[in-house]
Amino acid sequence: MVAIEEFIKGVQGEFEDMESGALKPGSTIQEHFNWDSINALIFIAHVNVEYDVVINADDLVNSNTVQDLYNIVSSKANAA
Amino acid sequence: MAVFSIPDIRIAGIAASVPRQEYNNRGYELISEKERDTFIKIAGVEKRRVAVPGMATSDLCLAAAQKLLEELNWKTEDVELLIFVSQSRDYLIPATAGILQDKLGLPKSCMAFDISLGCSGYVYGLSVMGRMMANGAIKKGLFLVGDVSTQNTSFKDKSTFPLFGDAGSATAIEYVKGAAEMAFNLQTDGAGYKAIIIPDGGIRNFASRKSFEYEEISEGIVRNKFHIALDGLEVFNFSLREVAPNIKALLKYSDKDVEDIDYFVMHQANRLMNETIRKQLKISPGKYPYSMKEYGNTSSASIPLTIAAALSEEVSAKDLNMLFSGFGVGLSWGSVVLKTDKILCPEIIEL
Numbered sequence: 001m002v003a004i005e006e007f008i009k010g011v012q013g014e015f016e017d018m019e020s021g022a023l024k025p026g027s028t029i030q031e032h033f034n035w036d037s038i039n040a041l042i043f044i045a046h047v048n049v050e051y052d053v054v055i056n057a058d059d060l061v062n063s064n065t066v067q068d069l070y071n072i073v074s075s076k077a078n079a080a
Numbered sequence: 081m082a083v084f085s086i087p088d089i090r091i092a093g094i095a096a097s098v099p100r101q102e103y104n105n106r107g108y109e110l111i112s113e114k115e116r117d118t119f120i121k122i123a124g125v126e127k128r129r130v131a132v133p134g135m136a137t138s139d140l141c142l143a144a145a146q147k148l149l150e151e152l153n154w155k156t157e158d159v160e161l162l163i164f165v166s167q168s169r170d171y172l173i174p175a176t177a178g179i180l181q182d183k184l185g186l187p188k189s190c191m192a193f194d195i196s197l198g199c200s201g202y203v204y205g206l207s208v209m210g211r212m213m214a215n216g217a218i219k220k221g222l223f224l225v226g227d228v229s230t231q232n233t234s235f236k237d238k239s240t241f242p243l244f245g246d247a248g249s250a251t252a253i254e255y256v257k258g259a260a261e262m263a264f265n266l267q268t269d270g271a272g273y274k275a276i277i278i279p280d281g282g283i284r285n286f287a288s289r290k291s292f293e294y295e296e297i298s299e300g301i302v303r304n305k306f307h308i309a310l311d312g313l314e315v316f317n318f319s320l321r322e323v324a325p326n327i328k329a330l331l332k333y334s335d336k337d338v339e340d341i342d343y344f345v346m347h348q349a350n351r352l353m354n355e356t357i358r359k360q361l362k363i364s365p366g367k368y369p370y371s372m373k374e375y376g377n378t379s380s381a382s383i384p385l386t387i388a389a390a391l392s393e394e395v396s397a398k399d400l401n402m403l404f405s406g407f408g409v410g411l412s413w414g415s416v417v418l419k420t421d422k423i424l425c426p427e428i429i430e431l
Contacts, residue, residue, distance in 0.1 A: 037239065037312050038122050038352075044313075045356040048320050057313045 001051065001074040008066060014046045015039070025067040032066075051077045082266040082414075083333050086210035090259040093152050093252040093424035094395070095144040096388035097226075098129040098245070098375060100430045105242045110235065111300065119242055124351020128245030128376035131228045135431065137168045138176050140248025140381075141224035142183055143429050148250045149184070151426055154220060156185045161221035162192040163209055165201040165380055167409070168228045169194060172281075180224060198276070199347045199408025200266075201225055201380035203416050206251070206404075207264045213255050223251040227379035232278055234303035236294070240310050243350065245376030249384035252424075259421065265330035266414035267322065275314040276409040280305035315408065319353050323407050324360040327415050330403070334417045338363055340401055341417070343391060347406040348372035348382040382406075385428070392425040 002010075008023050023032060040060055047053055053076040063069045104127050108116055120126050131140075141164065149156065162184075164177040177192035186192075197204050202225050209223045226248030233240045280291035291305040303309065327344075331337060344363055346354055348371055358368050369390035371382065378385050383404050387395060394400065400420045407413035 038118060040313065041316050041352055042122065044316065045320070045352055049356055049359040054317060054321055056317060 001077045004067065004070045007070050007073070010050055011043070011046065014042050023066055025065070025070070027066045029063055029065060029069065047073050053077050081329075083264065083330065085261040085263045086207065086214050087261045088214050088216065088255055088257050088259050089210040089262060090254050090256040090421055091251060091418075091423050092254050093148045093426075094249065094384050094387055095148040095151075095426050095429065096247060096249045096381065096385040097140045097144040097147075097429035097431055098247045098385070099131045099135060099140070101130050101132055103128050103130045108242050110241070111238050115238075119238075122352050123243060124354075124370070124372050125243055125245075125376045126373050128230070128242075129247065130230045131246045133231070135228065136170050137166045137226045137228045137246075137248055138164070138170050138180055138224075140228070140246070140431060141226050141250055142180060143431055144248050144250035145180070145184055145222055145224055147426055147429055148252050148424070151424055152252055154252065157187050158220045159184075159186050159222055160190050160218045161209065161212055162186060162190055163195060163205055163221070163223055164192070165195045165197055165205040165223070165225040166227055167196055167198045167379065168231070169196075177224075184222070186222075197410065197412055198227065198379045199349070199382070200406035200410060200412040200414050202383040203264070203404055203406045203414040204266060204412070206262070206416060207266060207414075209253050210262055213253060216255050216257070219255045221253045223253055225249050225251070225384060226381040229308065229379050232306060232308050234294075234307040236300075236302035237307065238300040239312055240308050243377050244308075245378045247375060247378040247381035247385045249381045249388075251384060260419035262416055262418040263330060263334045264414060264416045265326050265333065267326055267412070269318070269322075269411045272314065272318060272411035275311045275318065275411060277309050278306060279309065315349075316353055318411055319349065319407055320356060320360070322413055323357050323405060326413055327361060327403065327405055330415045330417055336401070336417060341403045342367065342400040343394070343402050344368050345383050345386050345391070345402060345404045347408060348375070348377050348386060349408060350377060379409075380406075387423075388425055388428050392427070395420055395423040396425050397422070
């Protein structure tokens with residue numbers, strides 16, 4: 001699994017509206033993502049293609065910070 | 081595993097038909113302009129064809145079949161098998177295939193029946209046609225596939241209304257000794273039957289006054305029990321999990337690699353889903369045609385419609401290694417690898 005900085009860069013690439021550098025490990029998810037269905041799907045698709053993991057809606061809803069998201073993705077990636 | 085090959089079967093022609101009436105998602109006023117832009121970009125559906133009330137799937141399939149019979153110079157009395165694949169049949173009873181047999185003027189010696197499948201229906205139906213014809217007793221068959229989904233979507237449901245389009249198709253199939261084998265991999269997970277469902281109107285939940293009552297499921301999703309309910313996340317995760325492994329297993333069985341296939345014609349679910357599957361399999365964009373931008377998700381008709389919309393010249397002129405893959409409602413999914421041999425493919429018909 002890549003470092004969190006690399007992970008953030010990849011995620012930012014998927015969300016064009018997001019200001020570059022706006023996302024930090026401690027950033028609250030609520031502030032930056034509106035987990036409507038389309039944004040959630042974009043995120044799920046991104047981590048699937050990049051890290052070969054399948055995350056579900058609960059994983060997204062239960063994450064408070066970008067670090068939480070990274071932890072979920074990397075734990076699944078390392079388990080695979 | 082339902083992985084198997086069928087010899088001696090050839091696709092002679094594919095025709096597709098759509099309603100003339102067009103709906104442009106840029107004018108979908110339930111959601112903001114920005115949301116419309118995002119939807120069009122991410123889901124990949126800009127326009128859709130919408131059947132006028134009373135226009136049934138069988139009308140679209142009938143027009144496609146008549147066109148195909150005429151262009152192939154097939155005599156109606158030679159057609160001995162008709163299969164209609166759809167989830168939008170004319171009546172609860174009887175089956176629609178018989179109505180089509182009569183309207184097409186096919187002989188009474190023709191066997192005709194329906195198969196109830198959606199997104200995976202083209203691939204499943206092709207396997208049934210092939211298996212029924214491969215011993216050579218039946219030489220010519222018509223395979224009619226399509227759906228009118230828009231009658232069962234709620235304008236107030238942003239998860240389904242802008243996604244679906246209507247289309248029908250006809251595929252002419254013949255027995256030709258020595259024709260290249262088709263190889264199939266067909267799968268099912270009925271535990272996910274609720275992921276795409278019209279809850280009322282069948283025997284489990286009879287149609288009642290309550291069926292017409294609108295219910296707010298969440299913001300932007302208001303529908304009644306005759307409308308299609310789509311659990312987008314569930315279907316998305318299912319597709320990410322199952323489709324690529326199904327295709328990989330089939331390619332392995334067929335002793336082929338991704339590079340050996342000229343075109344992957346996929347069910348047109350939505351752009352994000354289809355692109356994710358494309359990236360999972362490392363398929364180059366040029367081998368992966370789309371029709372959803374112009375026609376939306378056309379359910380069971382999406383594979384033949386995509387061929388007619390994007391590949392008609394190619395398939396008419398060349399022999400091609402192709403892979404078709406359908407996935408969705410059921411949950412049901414399947415793929416077929418085949419070598420085509422100059423498929424007659426007329427222009428898309430508008431009704």
